[in-house]
Amino acid sequence: MFFNSITFAVFLPIVFFLYWFVFNKNKNTQNTLLIVASYYFYSCWDWRFLFLLVFSTFLDYFTGIQIEKSNSEKGRKFWFWLSISVNLGFLGIFKYYNFFASSFAQMFTSFGFKVSPFLLNVILPVGISFYTFHGLSYVIDIYYKRIKAEYNFVDYSLFVSYFPLLVAGPIERATHLLPQVKVKREFNFEKAKEGIYQIIWGLVKKVIIADTCATYANAIFDHYTAMNTFSLILGAVYFAFQIYGDFSGYSDIALGTSKLFGLDLLRNFNYPYFSRDIAEFWRRWHISLSSWFRDYLYIPLGGSKGGLWMKIRNTFIIFVVSGFWHGANWTYIAWGFINAFYFLPLLLSNSNRDNMGPIELKWDFDSVKTLLSIFSTFLITCVAWVFFRAKTITDAVLYLKRILLNGDFSFQYLANERYNYELLLMIALFVLVEWNNRNKTEPISGKRSLLKAALAIFTIIAFGTFSDYKEFIYFQF
Numbered sequence: 001m002f003f004n005s006i007t008f009a010v011f012l013p014i015v016f017f018l019y020w021f022v023f024n025k026n027k028n029t030q031n032t033l034l035i036v037a038s039y040y041f042y043s044c045w046d047w048r049f050l051f052l053l054v055f056s057t058f059l060d061y062f063t064g065i066q067i068e069k070s071n072s073e074k075g076r077k078f079w080f081w082l083s084i085s086v087n088l089g090f091l092g093i094f095k096y097y098n099f100f101a102s103s104f105a106q107m108f109t110s111f112g113f114k115v116s117p118f119l120l121n122v123i124l125p126v127g128i129s130f131y132t133f134h135g136l137s138y139v140i141d142i143y144y145k146r147i148k149a150e151y152n153f154v155d156y157s158l159f160v161s162y163f164p165l166l167v168a169g170p171i172e173r174a175t176h177l178l179p180q181v182k183v184k185r186e187f188n189f190e191k192a193k194e195g196i197y198q199i200i201w202g203l204v205k206k207v208i209i210a211d212t213c214a215t216y217a218n219a220i221f222d223h224y225t226a227m228n229t230f231s232l233i234l235g236a237v238y239f240a241f242q243i244y245g246d247f248s249g250y251s252d253i254a255l256g257t258s259k260l261f262g263l264d265l266l267r268n269f270n271y272p273y274f275s276r277d278i279a280e281f282w283r284r285w286h287i288s289l290s291s292w293f294r295d296y297l298y299i300p301l302g303g304s305k306g307g308l309w310m311k312i313r314n315t316f317i318i319f320v321v322s323g324f325w326h327g328a329n330w331t332y333i334a335w336g337f338i339n340a341f342y343f344l345p346l347l348l349s350n351s352n353r354d355n356m357g358p359i360e361l362k363w364d365f366d367s368v369k370t371l372l373s374i375f376s377t378f379l380i381t382c383v384a385w386v387f388f389r390a391k392t393i394t395d396a397v398l399y400l401k402r403i404l405l406n407g408d409f410s411f412q413y414l415a416n417e418r419y420n421y422e423l424l425l426m427i428a429l430f431v432l433v434e435w436n437n438r439n440k441t442e443p444i445s446g447k448r449s450l451l452k453a454a455l456a457i458f459t460i461i462a463f464g465t466f467s468d469y470k471e472f473i474y475f476q477f
Contacts, residue, residue, distance in 0.1 A: 003254075003257075007044070011040075021035055030184065036161055037157050056135055059083060061150070061153055061157075101117035146210065164254040168250050185262030199257060200460070204459060205246075210244075213423070214242045216238050236382045244471045247474050269287065271284060272284035274438055276370060297318055316337070316340045323336020324336065332387075387398050
């Protein structure tokens with residue numbers, strides 16, 4: 001089931017009504033309803049993979065309790081590594097097995113050995129990376145005695161399978177979400193209104209910005225060998241706004257939907273394209289994943305406390321693993337490596353935490369410098385996105401090579417495709433709205449919020465294409 005579908009538009013009000021007017025006696029009935037709704041939500045994609053979600057839930061619930069109950073360190077380690085290995089094993093089989101098998105076969109073929117690997121003919125279970133990371137963080141936190149094990153199976157099941165975040169995050173922490181699901185929620189009109197506004201803005205990002213940019217980005221990337229320099233630059237910019245509108249739009253809808261049920265989820269985006277350097281970008285983009293890798297990989301590896309080479313090693317590990325998390329393709333690994341390369345000068349100069357505060361502009365030289373920093377960060381981000389979007393590393397390199405060597409800046413693609421100018425105007429207006437909201441938590445808030453919401457709804461109805469709704473990019477991860 002997609003957030004941008006008619007099915008969800010029917011599903012959500014039904015669950016909302018049952019939650020507040022039928023199952024509102026206590027938190028157990030509320031949580032049970034949300035679990036049933038979440039399982040239905042997930043099974044609408046493919047009910048056969050529901051067993052993976054249920055098994056993962058049982059595994060981490062049981063091992064978490066066993067870790068806490070174990071009287072010996074040996075027993076704690078046994079249950080801990082059982083959970084880690086099984087979770088990563090399922091993730092590896094479904095997401096990475098074919099990649100490694102094909103890669104090893106190609107390597108042996110290059111040495112003159114003909115190898116025909118056995119490949120699995122299965123589709124990737126939607127959201128497996130997200131709910132696996134939910135469970136992993138929970139078990140790791142119990143093992144290191146940061147939290148207590150949860151003995152209420154209903155509460156824990158909801159933490160793992162809660163439908164707004166189930167298939168594309170944000171990646172929640174037990175310390176943040178579990179305390180909320182353990183208490184009865186009372187209806188809060190203001191919070192529900194904020195949720196509706198956030199859903200509306202998320203739909204604007206997805207249906208208007210992301211899906212429209214996708215049509216043009218796909219046309220350019222799929223025929224890049226026939227495109228000139230200006231068209232290829234346009235394609236990279238279109239994809240940058242496609243993936244931002246798509247993923248941050250999903251996150252807004254997820255957070256807004258959750259507010260309707262009285263639960264707050266972690267913020268996942270904070271206007272990343274206004275970042276002044278790549279370190280700030282990664283503090284603002286997919287925040288829940290970046291913080292997950294920081295807390296459960298980067299810091300355990302030693303973080304930035306060791307010597308120079310340890311800092312460099314840890315930086316490349318976390319970025320490459322982050323890239324590989326996104327998909328079983330060398331393009332994602334290259335994308336992670338490129339971002340590590342971007343980050344390295346900031347790390348070496350100890351300036352990776354320089355831009356921590358809000359962005360304020362005045363009529364002075366520092367403001368010009370700030371705008372140039374934002375533009376240059378967006379530019380190098382677009383270069384990295386080419387690798388993320390391309391089918392192969394070769395395609396990405398040729399795409400960038402053609403940008404540099406073609407030298408034709410005529411309006412080739414703008415002239416040949418309808419509504420290109422209108423799309424550029426729409427993107428410009430979107431950037432202005434985002435810039436105006438850059439220091440706000442809620443996208444539609446403050447004065448005249450009702451008018452803003454009405455304009456957003458009109459835009460969705462006027463320009464949206466719900467009959468041809470597209471799935472979210474991060475569903476495949």
